[in-house]
Amino acid sequence: MSDQGFILWFTGLSGSGKSTLAGRVAPLLRERGVKVEILDGDEVRENLSKGLTFSKEDRDVNVRRIAFVADLLARNGVCAMTAAISPYRAIREEARSKSRAPFVEVFVDAPLAVVESRDVKGLYKKARAGEIPHFTGVHDPYEPPLRPEVVVRTGEESPEQSAAKIVEHLRLRGLVR
Amino acid sequence: MSDQGFILWFTGLSGSGKSTLAGRVAPLLRERGVKVEILDGDEVRENLSKGLTFSKEDRDVNVRRIAFVADLLARNGVCAMTAAISPYRAIREEARSKSRAPFVEVFVDAPLAVVESRDVKGLYKKARAGEIPHFTGVHDPYEPPLRPEVVVRTGEESPEQSAAKIVEHLRLRGLVR
Numbered sequence: 001m002s003d004q005g006f007i008l009w010f011t012g013l014s015g016s017g018k019s020t021l022a023g024r025v026a027p028l029l030r031e032r033g034v035k036v037e038i039l040d041g042d043e044v045r046e047n048l049s050k051g052l053t054f055s056k057e058d059r060d061v062n063v064r065r066i067a068f069v070a071d072l073l074a075r076n077g078v079c080a081m082t083a084a085i086s087p088y089r090a091i092r093e094e095a096r097s098k099s100r101a102p103f104v105e106v107f108v109d110a111p112l113a114v115v116e117s118r119d120v121k122g123l124y125k126k127a128r129a130g131e132i133p134h135f136t137g138v139h140d141p142y143e144p145p146l147r148p149e150v151v152v153r154t155g156e157e158s159p160e161q162s163a164a165k166i167v168e169h170l171r172l173r174g175l176v177r
Numbered sequence: 178m179s180d181q182g183f184i185l186w187f188t189g190l191s192g193s194g195k196s197t198l199a200g201r202v203a204p205l206l207r208e209r210g211v212k213v214e215i216l217d218g219d220e221v222r223e224n225l226s227k228g229l230t231f232s233k234e235d236r237d238v239n240v241r242r243i244a245f246v247a248d249l250l251a252r253n254g255v256c257a258m259t260a261a262i263s264p265y266r267a268i269r270e271e272a273r274s275k276s277r278a279p280f281v282e283v284f285v286d287a288p289l290a291v292v293e294s295r296d297v298k299g300l301y302k303k304a305r306a307g308e309i310p311h312f313t314g315v316h317d318p319y320e321p322p323l324r325p326e327v328v329v330r331t332g333e334e335s336p337e338q339s340a341a342k343i344v345e346h347l348r349l350r351g352l353v354r
């Protein structure tokens with residue numbers, strides 16, 4: 001069982017809690033004998049996509065690279081968690097269709113008003129001030145998934161509750177013990 | 178034992194036989210229970226580095242990306258084989274030092290005269306005609322490894338002989354059965 005890799009694809013607005021949640025789920029999976037790698041949006045930009053902008057075209061390239069690496073890991077028995085905004089539905093669907101391992105999309109659903117009022121990294125303020133172009137939710141669209149495997153509402157649930165929902169889904173799917 | 182990942186880093190001139198050799202070694206490792214992924218130079222360019230040129234700077238970026246992915250795989254129990262020319266010693270050494278898994282450098286040592294006379298893909302001819310810039314061995318240097326773990330001489334040995342040398346090294350190192 002622990003040899004069955006899969007992709008856990010988090011998608012949601014900046015500040016919705018994707019990375020936090022991936023960080024909560026990881027130890028829960030590791031204690032079930034699953035190998036885990038988190039492909040965080042910022043880390044991937046640094047290592048695989050330096051120089052790319054946040055235009056739709058460049059975002060798509062970035063997300064394709066994340067999908068390529070996640071698939072390599074997942075087909076070798078790893079749970080590859082991706083935590084990039086990945087705002088465009090078509091590219092997420094492409095990632096799903098190209099994956100040779102099970103693909104679990106987690107929609108981290110927090111209203112723009114909530115994440116903007118928190119503004120943990122101060123990015124929304126900068127985006128509204130015109131200092132960051134192409135900011136998802138401010139200038140550019142976020143296309144929510146139509147049929148995500150899991151929806152977590154980080155504006156209402158605690159991180160523990162959201163993480164538990166994800167693990168329960170994986171257990172019911174037979175992907176973890 | 179099959180959970181011990183490592184990086185098998187092939188380096189050598191274009192046409193020296195890196196990909197051929199990786200393709201020969203892969204089934205020998207799989208039959209010993211090792212998971213294998215081959216990160217071929219062309220495939221990586223397509224999936225991770227589209228748009229990069231063959232300038233020294235861009236090659237270094239490309240090789241760093243290969244090293245990042247190879248390390249992710251190796252630390253999760255996979256034998257990650259890389260088969261890019263990777264002509265610059267400093268970046269190969271960087272890849273080695275950043276790897277969290279054993280790093281085995283295989284110098285595919287074929288004289289320029291030999292690979293150029295074979296010219297399997299017709300690239301040397303184009304490079305000499307000025308149609309391909311920055312071609313390693315023609316315009317740009319190839320810096321051979323100083324202390325590679327394995328040296329194979331594909332101008333003199335058969336692919337079977339070279340592959341056997343590599344597997345024997347891995348066996349002696351305790352990386353495969």
